[in-house]
Amino acid sequence: MTTFARTDRSVLGRWWWTIDRWTLAVLIVLLLSGVVLVMAASPPVADRIGVDGFHFVRRHVLSLAPAVLAMFAMSLLGPRSVRRVAVLLLLASIALLAITPLVGPEIKGARRWISLGMFSFQASEFVKPALAVVAAWLLAEARRNPAFPGYWLSAALAAAVAGLLVWQPDFGMAATVATIWGGQLFLAGLPFVFVVGLGLLGFAGLAAGYSFMPHVRDRIDRFLDPASGDSYQADTAIRAFESGGLLGRGPGEGVVKDVLPDAHSDFIFAVAGEEFGLLACLLLMAFFAFVALRGFYRMAHERDLFVMLAVAGLLIQFTVQAIVNMGVSLRLLPSTGMTLPFVSYGGSSLLGMSIGMGMMLALTRHRPERGLAP
Amino acid sequence: MSDAAAMSDIVDTAPATDRRAGSRERPATLRLEGAVKQAADLCRARMVVLAACFVAAFAIVGGRLVEVMTAPDAPGAVLSDSGMALPAGRADVVDRNGVLLATTLPAASLYAEPRRVLDAAETARALAAVLPGVDLAGLERDLAGDRGFVWIKRGLTPGQQAEIHALGLPGVAFRREGRRVYPQGALTSHLVGFTDIDRRGLAGAERALEADLQARAAEDGAPLALSLDVRFQQVVREELAATIETFKALGGTGIVLDARTGEIMAMVSLPDFDPNRAGEADVDARFNRATLGVYELGSVFKVFTAGMALDAGLVDLASGYDASAPLRVARYTIRDYKPKNRWLSLPEILVYSSNIGAALMALDVGAARQQEFLRRVGLMTPSGVELPEVGQPIYPSTWREINTMTIGFGHGLAVTPIQTASAFAAMVNGGMLHRPTVLRWRSERPPPGTRVISEETSATLRLLTHLVVEYGSGRKARVAEYQIGGKTGTAEKLDPAGGYAEDRLLSSFVAAFPIDDPRYVILVSIDEPQGIEESFGYATGGWTAAPTVGRIISRIGPLAGLAPRGGVLANLPAARGDADERLEAILAAFSAR
Numbered sequence: 020m021t022t023f024a025r026t027d028r029s030v031l032g033r034w035w036w037t038i039d040r041w042t043l044a045v046l047i048v049l050l051l052s053g054v055v056l057v058m059a060a061s062p063p064v065a066d067r068i069g070v071d072g073f074h075f076v077r078r079h080v081l082s083l084a085p086a087v088l089a090m091f092a093m094s095l096l097g098p099r100s101v102r103r104v105a106v107l108l109l110l111a112s113i114a115l116l117a118i119t120p121l122v123g124p125e126i127k128g129a130r131r132w133i134s135l136g137m138f139s140f141q142a143s144e145f146v147k148p149a150l151a152v153v154a155a156w157l158l159a160e161a162r163r164n165p166a167f168p169g170y171w172l173s174a175a176l177a178a179a180v181a182g183l184l185v186w187q188p189d190f191g192m193a194a195t196v197a198t199i200w201g202g203q204l205f206l207a208g209l210p211f212v213f214v215v216g217l218g219l220l221g222f223a224g225l226a227a228g229y230s231f232m233p234h235v236r237d238r239i240d241r242f243l244d245p246a247s248g249d250s251y252q253a254d255t256a257i258r259a260f261e262s263g264g265l266l267g268r269g270p271g272e273g274v275v276k277d278v279l280p281d282a283h284s285d286f287i288f289a290v291a292g293e294e295f296g297l298l299a300c301l302l303l304m305a306f307f308a309f310v311a312l313r314g315f316y317r318m319a320h321e322r323d324l325f326v327m328l329a330v331a332g333l334l335i336q337f338t339v340q341a342i343v344n345m346g347v348s349l350r351l352l353p354s355t356g357m358t359l360p361f362v363s364y365g366g367s368s369l370l371g372m373s374i375g376m377g378m379m380l381a382l383t384r385h386r387p388e389r390g391l392a393p
Numbered sequence: 394m395s396d397a398a399a400m401s402d403i404v405d406t407a408p409a410t411d412r413r414a415g416s417r418e419r420p421a422t423l424r425l426e427g428a429v430k431q432a433a434d435l436c437r438a439r440m441v442v443l444a445a446c447f448v449a450a451f452a453i454v455g456g457r458l459v460e461v462m463t464a465p466d467a468p469g470a471v472l473s474d475s476g477m478a479l480p481a482g483r484a485d486v487v488d489r490n491g492v493l494l495a496t497t498l499p500a501a502s503l504y505a506e507p508r509r510v511l512d513a514a515e516t517a518r519a520l521a522a523v524l525p526g527v528d529l530a531g532l533e534r535d536l537a538g539d540r541g542f543v544w545i546k547r548g549l550t551p552g553q554q555a556e557i558h559a560l561g562l563p564g565v566a567f568r569r570e571g572r573r574v575y576p577q578g579a580l581t582s583h584l585v586g587f588t589d590i591d592r593r594g595l596a597g598a599e600r601a602l603e604a605d606l607q608a609r610a611a612e613d614g615a616p617l618a619l620s621l622d623v624r625f626q627q628v629v630r631e632e633l634a635a636t637i638e639t640f641k642a643l644g645g646t647g648i649v650l651d652a653r654t655g656e657i658m659a660m661v662s663l664p665d666f667d668p669n670r671a672g673e674a675d676v677d678a679r680f681n682r683a684t685l686g687v688y689e690l691g692s693v694f695k696v697f698t699a700g701m702a703l704d705a706g707l708v709d710l711a712s713g714y715d716a717s718a719p720l721r722v723a724r725y726t727i728r729d730y731k732p733k734n735r736w737l738s739l740p741e742i743l744v745y746s747s748n749i750g751a752a753l754m755a756l757d758v759g760a761a762r763q764q765e766f767l768r769r770v771g772l773m774t775p776s777g778v779e780l781p782e783v784g785q786p787i788y789p790s791t792w793r794e795i796n797t798m799t800i801g802f803g804h805g806l807a808v809t810p811i812q813t814a815s816a817f818a819a820m821v822n823g824g825m826l827h828r829p830t831v832l833r834w835r836s837e838r839p840p841p842g843t844r845v846i847s848e849e850t851s852a853t854l855r856l857l858t859h860l861v862v863e864y865g866s867g868r869k870a871r872v873a874e875y876q877i878g879g880k881t882g883t884a885e886k887l888d889p890a891g892g893y894a895e896d897r898l899l900s901s902f903v904a905a906f907p908i909d910d911p912r913y914v915i916l917v918s919i920d921e922p923q924g925i926e927e928s929f930g931y932a933t934g935g936w937t938a939a940p941t942v943g944r945i946i947s948r949i950g951p952l953a954g955l956a957p958r959g960g961v962l963a964n965l966p967a968a969r970g971d972a973d974e975r976l977e978a979i980l981a982a983f984s985a986r
Contacts, residue, residue, distance in 0.1 A: 067676050162432040202443060208435045233790055251781075260461040262589070274589065277676060278596075297462040301455055308451045315444045319437065324429060327436050331443070342450045349457045 034095055037384040042313050043094075045306050046361065046376055050087070052291075052303060053362040053369075054080060055270075060290035061283035061364055063276050075283055075364050082366035086373035093377025094384070098326055101378050105152035105329075108374070109176075112149055115142035116183040123187075131187050141367040143192045146180055148375030151199050151332030158207040159325035173200065190228045190235050191355035195339060197221060202335040203328050242353030255279045256289035256348045260300075267296030283364040285356060288348040307341040307360070310334070310376075317383040326382045333379040337372065482610030483571070483592055486585055486599070488621045489656075489833045494585050495599065495668075497571035497592065501554040503545040505536055510564030513537035520545065520565070523556045536564075547590055548572045573599075575668040580626055583681040584619070584660050584780075584831060587668040595671070596679070598831055601779045618833040620656035625649050628948045629659040633917065636941045637663055640922030640932060646682040646810050647918075647941070649949065652818040652911040654834045655827030655842075657778070658949075660684075660811070685782035687807040688918065691884030691934070692866075693817070693903050694803030695743055695751045699857060700820050701766040702739075702754045704850045710983040713738035716749040722795050727752050727802075730883075730933075740980055743857050744865030746881060748802045755801025760792050763800065769845050770819055770826055776812035778829045784809040803882055814903060814916040821858065821878060821905045821914070824851040854878075859908045859962050864976040870904055870939040872947040874957035878911075879904030879942065881934035886921070897921050902938035906946050909962060912955060917941045 023032040054076075061075035096104065115133060119142055123130035132139040154173040161169025177200035184193035201217050209217070228235040242253075259275035262268065273293040276282040282290050292300050314334045321327050337360050344359040346352040358368040361376075486495040503520075510516050513536035521529045524546055535543045547570065549557070554567060573588045575581065586597015594600030602617060609615055629647040637645050649659040662682040666674030680686065702708045716737045719728040729747050742750030755763060767773050767788075775783045787807040789796045799805040811829050819826035825842035834840055846854075858878030861867045866881040882901040885893035901918040905911035917938040924930035928937070950957070966982035968975035 063676065163429055206436045206439050206443065208432050208439075251783075254781075257461060260458070261464050263462055265463065274595070274672065278679070292458070292462060297458060300458050300462070304451060304455055304458070308447070311447050312444055315440050318440060321437075322430070322433055324433050324436060327433065327440070331436075331440060335443070338447050338450075342447070342454060345454045346450075346457075349454065349461060351453065351457055 030095065034384075037386070038094060038380055039313065039317060039383050042310055042383070043380060045309050045313075046090070046380075049303075049306055049310075049361040050083065052306075054083070056287050056291050056362055057283055057364045059270060059273065059294050060276050060287050064280075064283045067280075078366065079364050079369075082369055086369045089370060090373040090377035090380070093374055094380035096378075096381045097386075098323065098329075098382055101152060101329070101381050102156050102325070105149045105156075105378065108145060109149035109153050112142045112146040113180065113183070116146055116180070119143075120187050129187050129189060131189050141371075143184055143187075143189060144367040144371030145374065147192075147196060147199065147336050148333055148371060148378060150176060150180055150196060151203070151336055151375070152329045152378060154200055154203055155328030155332050156325050158203060158328055159323075162207060162324055170204075173204075185228075185232075188232060188234075189356075190232055191343075191357055194225070194228075194355075195336065195343075195357070197224065198339055199332050199335050203332045206328055206331050207324075238353045238355075242350075252280055252286065253347075253350050253354065256286050257350055259286075259289040259293040260349065263293040263296045263300075265297050267292070267294050267299060270294055284358055285344065285354070285363070286348050287359055287363050288345050292348075303362070304341075304345065307338065311338040314379060314383060330379055330382045333375045333382075336375060337379075340372075482607065482614075483573070483588075484606045484609035484614060485616035486606070487616045487618050488623045488626075489618060489658075490622060491616075491618070492623050493576050493616075494581050494619065494621070494623070495573060495575050498574050500548045500570055500572040501551075501567040502547040502570045503549055503554075503557060503565060503567055505543050505545055505565045507536050507538045507540050507543060507564065510536045510562075516562050516565065519560050519562060520557065523553055523560070524549075577623060578669065579665045579667045580623065580630060581621065582665040582668045582671075583662045583679075583683065583782075584621060584626075584657070585668065586780075587671040596782065597681075597780055600781050601831075619831050620651070620658065620833045621660070621831070622658050622952075624952050625659035625949050626661065628945055628952070629915075630661045630663070630665075632941050632944050632948075633661055633663055636917075636919060636922075636937060640919060640925060640928075640937050642922040642937075643920045644677075644682065645917065645919040646686070647945070648683055648810055648814045648914075648916045649945070650814045650818055650829060650914040650916075651834075652822045652905055652914045653827075653839045655815060655818070655829045655840070656834050657811070657829055657831050658913065660831075662686075681780070681782040682810065682918070682920070684776060684778055684780050684809055684811045685784045687784040687787055687809050688899055689804050689807050689884045689887075690810070690813055690899070690901050690918070691803040691882035692746045692748075692751075693813060693880050693882035693901055693934075694800065694806070695746065696817060696820055696854060696858060696880045696903075697767070697770065697772070698751050698755050698758070698763075698801045699739065699743060700846055700850060700854055701758050701763060703853055704766075704846045705758060705762060707757050708739050708754065710739060710853065710856075711986065713741065714750045714753040716742070716747045716753075720749050720752060720798070722798060725795055725799075727798060738980060738984065740857055740860055740983060743880065744860050744976065746861075746866050751802040752798035755797050756794070758797075758801075760794070760797045763797055764792060766845075767800075767806070769843075770816040771812055771828075772806070772808050772816055776809055776815065776829055778811055779831050786812070803884065810901075810916055810918055814914050817880075817903045817905065817916070818911070818914040819845050819851075820854045821851060821908070821911045823848055855905075855908050855911070856962065856965070858905070859965075860976070860979070862904070862908075863961055864972050864979075866933075866935040867902065867904070867939050868972075869935055870902060870943040870946075872943045873959045874947055875906045875950050875955070876908045876958060876960065876962055877904050877906045877943070877946060878908035879939070881939055883933040883935075898932050900932060900934040900937045902934050902942045904939075904942045904946070906950070907955065907958060912953065913946075913949065915942050915945055917945070 023035045057079045058076050062072040065072050065074045119133055120130045123132050124134055132141050157169035157173040160167045181193040181196050205214055229239055255275055255278055262275055275293055276290045279286055311334050314330055318327050318330055340357050340360050343355055343357045347354055358365050360372045483497055487493055513533050517529055517533035517536055521527045573592050584597055586599035588594050588599050594603040633645050633647040644663045647661045651658055660683050664678045666678040713736055717734050719726050727748050729749055737747050737750045773786055775785055796805050815829045824844050824846040826845045827842045855878050858880055862870050862877045862879050867879045870877055870879055879902055884899045885895055886897040886899055888894035899920055900922055903916040905914045919937045922932040922937045924932040966979050968978035
């Protein structure tokens with residue numbers, strides 16, 4: 020099937036033979052499932068807000084091209100270039116994050132978006148992969164050169180980004196950033212005492228969010244005690260799953276999506292459940308698990324600590340978002356506003372996730388020169 | 394050259410340097426190599442831990458998926474065992490007088506066992522001739538397949554069943570199912586709700602009372618009686634629809650509540666839909682404005698402000714506030730719709746619907762007492778009505794002075810119409826709050842309620858709301874047969890572009906009658922009425938909702954067997970002259986007391 024010979028030394032030839040083609044294939048399948056599910060889930064939502072039925076589908080498909088291009092372009096890079104791109108991306112997105120609460124429009128009580136005429140974007144989606152890579156570099160450098168204050172620098176960066184996110188406020192996103200960084204710190208060899216301490220700190224952070232941010236408290240309360248407030252969306256999502264059963268009602272046959280407010284974004288997994296059934300949901304979940312485990316497996320023979328930490332950081336982001344999103348729609352977790360990577364509607368999250376996975380693909384490529392690079 | 398060879402080069406040369414230098418310490422480069430390798434090994438080991446955590450998390454999600462999606466009552470599960478299990482039965486729903494609202498009719502559903510079908514093409518053609526709208530190619534494909542069970546059509550008419558039976562086709566058969574039918578059609582759409590094809594409740598009482606309906610079917614099959622009275626419902630729907638048409642409005646809602654028990658006698662949300670074909674209804678039609686929609690209802694709230702001020706002993710019928718000039722607070726200006734530009738007494742504040750007066754009164758009450766009062770009368774929490782479509786009130790998270798003032802006249806706090814009607818009932822019925830309910834109250838004695846204001850405050854409010862209808866903005870609600878008390882409200886809707894839209898109104902009227910001893914509370918809200926010639930271009934609550942409520946009252950009063958008694962309340966001071974002169978005399982008598 021391939022058009023490249025093993026001996027092809029061109030950029031594309033080398034790319035084809037060194038890239039993890041299985042992961043690439045699964046990611047593309049996820050993108051295509053996203054198109055199908057957005058097509059299924061978004062027309063009722065579009066109908067509700069009074070735009071043309073295929074409004075979201077069109078926008079989603081249009082945002083696929085830049086996403087695929089970005090993923091491909093990133094996957095062509097070597098580790099050093101990935102690092103440079105990530106540093107630039109981090110600086111740019113921190114700058115945008117800093118101005119978002121000042122210039123962004125207020126939606127549902129938060130300012131998370133920057134409006135650019137035709138479309139708007141969410142800087143926080145780009146800061147996550149960039150921070151994962153830069154933090155990996157700082158931690159790896161600290162390991163290599165004990166004089167280098169990598170731990171403190173990465174902690175300061177993560178704290179700054181999380182702080183900017185809480186300011187918007189976007190508590191879920193801040194918690195994701197903290198999780199990625201915490202995971203990387205754990206992998207970088209933090210002694211176990213500190214791992215436990217960090218876990219407690221994370222718990223304290225959640226408790227602080229609960230005490231000081233009314234909407235966080237509200238969501239957690241509603242999750243713990245559905246009778247305390249309006250749990251319409253979560254109840255409706257569960258009904259969608261129940262109505263789907265083993266094989267689903269069939270494409271386009273779903274009815275619960277008509278009354279599910281965020282059917283196209285946060286609760287797209289419920290639409291998948293209703294229309295395509297249990298087996299399709301398990302398959303979709305297996306795709307996410309595959310990408311995560313395959314990534315870790317590829318790291319088994321890696322020697323470069325930076326590459327290992329960066330790949331791990333990017334995979335943590337991808338996997339945690341997938342698990343949390345699915346958990347929320349299955350009512351295992353309180354509502355967070357996290358999208359299902361590559362599947363949910365949303366240009367920013369799609370593009371940000373594509374950049375991250377492009378970097379992950381770049382870093383998991385076979386590198387014959389591996390081991391020589393410092 | 395392979396990378397392994399390259400590595401060995403480095404490793405080989407380094408110890409050589411070591412030996413030459415004769416140093417006891419290992420060289421820095423190698424120590425670092427070792428440390429980095431150690432770090433990488435540790436990282437790899439911990440990655441296994443992390444991967445295991447992820448596997449565990451995925452397993453939990455997967456387990457939950459299986460648990461939720463193979464729940465025994467899921468229709469998929471029913472289908473998978475070849476359709477042998479019948480869905481649970483479901484009792485009928487009737488109104489308070491026993492009129493049938495929802496019932497289950499036996500209907501045959503047609504299925505095929507493709508393995509037993511002899512000639513798929515011929516069978517498909519024969520069936521398609523009887524069943525209109527069946528996709529012939531798809532049907533043929535289904536029948537040619539190797540599946541054990543496939544639905545062809547659910548809910549056949551008896552005629553279709555007889556025709557197909559007469560065809561004598563092998564491999565197709567009928568299964569007796571029930572089809573849920575709503576004889577009142579769109580009349581009861583939002584309140585009764587509807588089910589899916591497997592007769593599981595999706596909306597309204599059908600969903601909220603699902604367990605009860607199934608339990609009744611399993612026991613003795615006694616129908617479930619709702620609080621609704623279809624006669625009331627018909628009156629409200631007709632009058633509301635007429636008003637919406639006259640004023641070219643987007644929609645509206647109308648509620649009749651039993652003031653003594655909280656029973657919902659009628660509840661209409663327009664546009665509505667035919668629950669027998671709920672799947673074809675658009676989202677707007679299925680939206681229940683009465684219990685799910687939250688709105689800023691405007692000046693209707695002045696009754697609550699007066700109630701809290703009276704109950705706290707801050708005002709009486711003689712006291713009042715200076716409404717001579719618009720109020721400037723921060724960057725807001727509060728003005729009156731029809732300014733009198735003078736001091737206004739409490740009755741005048743309600744009769745002329747003065748925003749300035751209500752704002753100053755709310756300020757006197759204070760934010761803390763105001764919130765406590767609103768919470769007490771149930772305007773800060775969901776209404777608690779049994780339906781699944783229950784809206785969450787929206788109120789400011791930081792309650793500044795300006796919020797206290799605007800909420801005093803009904804802006805800045807969005808609530809559902811049902812809870813507003815219920816709170817209004819408590820204002821006029823002697824001070825008892827009852828949770829609104831769709832179930833019939835069986836006892837003669839009123840259900841236990843919560844006292845929210847004193848008897849005296851409630852009596853004063855009955856007097857004040859009566860003045861509004863006799864002399865104030867609610868005059869269009871007056872009817873010859875009954876004494877009414879009520880309050881108008883005209884709220885500007887939020888503009889999507891920001892701020893309020895002056896030309897897009899939500900015009901409401903809430904009333905109780907007979908106001909000397911209220912039996913029913915009626916709330917009507919019209920969404921974006923347009924001013925017409927007959928209303929001199931006005932689209933306010935007094936011009937749109939108030940006359941609608943008046944017409945509803947003159948029709949439901951006789952239905953409820955209430956003896957007509959018109960005119961003004963007996964306990965008002967006697968007065969002569971035209972309306973303005975009489976009001977003046979009454980107010981003078983109040984201040985003289």
